Amino acid sequence: MKNLNKVVLAYSGGLDTSVIIPWLKDTYGCEVIAVVGNVGQKDELEGLEEKAIKTGASKIFIEDLTEEFVNDxxxxxxQANAMYEGKYLLGTSFARPLIAKRIVEIAKAEGADAICHGCTGKGNDQVRFELGIKAFAPDMPIIAPWRIWDIKSREEEIAYAIEKEVPIKINYETNYSKDKNIWHLSHEGLDLEDPANEPKYADILELSTTLENAPDKATYITLTFEKGNAVALNGDKMSSVQLLEELNRIGGENAIGIIDMVENRLVGMKSRGVYETPGGTILYEAHKALEELCLDKDTCHYKQQVALKFAELVYDGLWFTPLREALSEFVKKTQETVTGEVKLKLYKGNIVNAGMTSAYSLYSEEYATFGEDAVYDQKDSAGFINLFGLPLVVRAKMQEVIKKEEK
Structure with a gap:
């Protein structure tokens, strides 16, 4: 690894990747090419080109991956309803494979000798990035500075940045570890490392307002779905990116999608973080509600099992695997009739179903009514119960025999 001429760095402009540029040049004497995956982080992209070059990069690629990120x-x-450990909507998890894929494409085009990332040796992202790289460049050397350099903490990292005159916007007091994209914003570190501490929501929230500051009046919205994908908001057709951005705005105003979670990392430890996913939380709830109307019992129940495995695969960085691809094909088949409209009531962090309709609805008021009907003979249920309960009857009779013999 000492004979490196050119290294492509997964660059965000944050503390880690900013100090890695001079570190790579000092350590390997190599040219550094920075690659930014634009997955909707918006304001965090401002000034990155100037900053990367000033820090020592020879060039920088800022790749707009937002539409591909949302659609693919x-x-x-x-559609899979995949949610890790019942809470986490996988905001960081499914962004990393896409970014890794694009970094490999640029590394090959630029003739790079290695790819570098700024993930720590304690986190999940090192796995996600490296598995993504291995999927498209199995022989590409990977440099992970946090696993080999002498810096042991973020405080030492800040000191190194100051020594190398790397421009940074953070300080020791506000140095939360964050990840932002069009889907979510995560917060980790500092006071959040102690689960006994209540998050300082008023200080850390960026996409959402606090519950206390949310409006006292409910907001109603209607989402239109076609084959499991949201295509319109309040009757207005939008692109997937536009729709998600608008839902982020509406959800943020109503304090939707704020979670405080202690999760089980892939590397074995537990970690605590605060996640903001306003628009995504709305989409999940609306989609699940519509599936209640449109999917039969067996498909719905089996799909719940698939959702657990799908979430694990995404969380563990296994997006580019045969199993994830196969599960996606199963999910896609289930979505053929998930078409309709869902009305939601948003109020101070809550999402309440306010009605839904679908041409593919499996709900029949004629059969389900408590009133008089002409389609269901209630006498039929007696025979059904006799057959359904037959194993219980046979077992009970067997137990009676055993009890008599014991006497």
Whole structure:
């Protein structure tokens, strides 16, 4: 690894990747090419080109991956209802494979000798990035500075940045570890490392307002779905990106999608973080509600099992695997009739179903009514119960025999 001429760095402009540029040059004497995956982080992209060059990069690529991210990664995951440990909507997890794929494409085009990332040796992202790289460049050397350099903490990292005159916007007091994209914003570190501490929501929230500051009046919205994908909001057709951005705005105003979670990392430890996913939480709830109307019992129940495995695969960085691809094909088949409209009531962090309709609805008021009907003979249920309960009857009779013999 000492004979490196050119290294492509997965660059965000944050503390880690900013100090890695001078570190790579000092350590390997190599040219550094920075690659930014634009997955909707918006304001975080401002000034990155100037900053990367000033820090020592020879060039920088800022790749707009937002539309691909929403259509090919986010929406298929919503269709699966995949949610890690019942809470986490996988915001960081499914962004990493896409970014890794694009980094490999640029590394090959630029003739790079290695790819570098700024993930720590304690986190999940190192796995996600490296598995993504291995899927498309199995022989590409990977440099992970956090696993080999002498810096042991973020405080030492800040000191190194100051020494190398790397421009940074953070300080020791506000140095939360964050990840932002069009889907979510995560917060980790500092006071959040102690689960006994209540998050300082008023200080850390960026996409959402606090519950206390949310409006006292409910907001009603209607989402239109076609084959499991949201295509319109309040009757207005939008692109997937536009729709998600608008839902982020509406959800954020109503304090939707704020979670405080202690999760089980892939590397074995537990970690605590605060996640903001306003628009995504709305989409999940609306999609699940519509599936209640449109999917039969067996498909719905089996799909719940698939959702658990799908979430694990995404969380563990296994997006580019045969199993994830196969599960996605199963999910896609189930979505053929998930078409209709869902009305939701948003109020101070809550999402309440306010009605739904679908041409493919499996709900029949004629059969389900408590009133008089002409289609269901209630006498039929007696025979059904006799057959359904037959194993219980046979077992009970067997137990009676055993009890008599014991006497």
């Amino acid at each position: 990664y986010i929406f298929p995951t919503i």
